[in-house]
Amino acid sequence: MIPNNFEYFAPTSIDEAVKLLEKHGDDCKILSGGHSLIPALKLRLAAPAVVLDIGRIKELKQIKIDGNTIRIGANATHSEIANSAELKQHCPLLGETAAQIGDQQVRNRGTLGGSLTHADPAADWPAAMLALNAEIVVRSGKGERVIKAADFFVDIMTSAVQPHEIVTEIRVPKPAQPNAAVYLKVPQSASGYAVVGVAAQLKINNGQCEDVSIGVTGLAPKAFRAKSVEDALRGKALDEGTVSAATAKADADASDAMEDIHASGDYRRHLARVYAKRAVQTAASRA
């Protein structure tokens, strides 16, 4: 399996990458970890004239805490995120999600920015990004644009990133109660992708759920916020009855349910309800 030939550029700064994108945009693919793009090139599902390797841009690798914002460069790998002590302290949900992606070799190459842009409906990151109210920063010749996670996933394999744009950074607001969070998934046995995955971030005050955000991946053609569940939990005590009734609506906000060799649509809906319940209860128990 050999890709079609292409012209290759490996810029070392974001500015340089943006210039190259302006020049080649329409027939150019950005390469970060390559663990979605290279398989597609090998199968010739993708055959761009130009490949723009952003792996040598150091600015895109940074992970830092900036006041109340966690800033993660688009090219931070799943492993780097899983192993970051700073992230573990300020937002353990990030490392917990990263550690559940694929296998060690995949985690050593795949990146947060690549995974989000690829917008695979079974990817893990979208659930966590939605639960954390993250923002995705993109750059182009026209300047910078900040996209909320809730607006980022457009459709199956389609994100809000346009051909001339490059994702530079992911901004995550520091959670008020970092430990009151979890990502749980049912992995496909061969690849590890999520049949269904649920991320939950809670804020609990005196036993009451003051705030909650829940991201669901794997069920629908695009990852989504389980607003119906959130609304049914906000302001309530998280007793068994309330959590059961609320999480029974975990599939209510799905645009559709995917069906494939891994699971039927009905089974995926069922998994979303079961995993939403477990996620809320686990996050609450960690608070």
Place this chain on the structure above:
Amino acid sequence: MNISLSINGIKHEADVEPRLLLVHFIRDLVGLTGTHIGCETSICGACTVFLDGKPVKSCTILAVQADGTEITTIEGLAKNGQFHPVQEGFWECHGLQCGFCTTGMIMAVCGLLQENPQPTEEQIRHGLEGNLCRCTGYQHIVDSVQYAANKLKTQSAKAD
């Protein structure tokens, strides 16, 4: 495009097409055929090598992406004619049958033990999920990893 990378401590320079995969560079240009090609679809792990100290699947990396990096392949593990403890573990515990997955498996085990020097059986099975073996049923591979972990522990205790 001209690239230059180090494989097992030896520098290799070549003019390659950007579409050349790292695994083909290693096998066909450099002639190190210990790194295998199993699935070619990023699943089986037979092509695992170390790139700048971390295990990666070389069928899913372009050779040009590896320009300037340091690669270790299975051929680079033994030192002075002595097996690396992980190789010794596979030898002693029958961690292989046909041997096709073995070289990639050993590189992945090195990665696993680097992160977690004393893994439990469950952690071993989970940690090697990027590598498939069609022969052994994995039990002897788990035994081999435990052998290697113990050997490495004794070695580092002696070194202290």
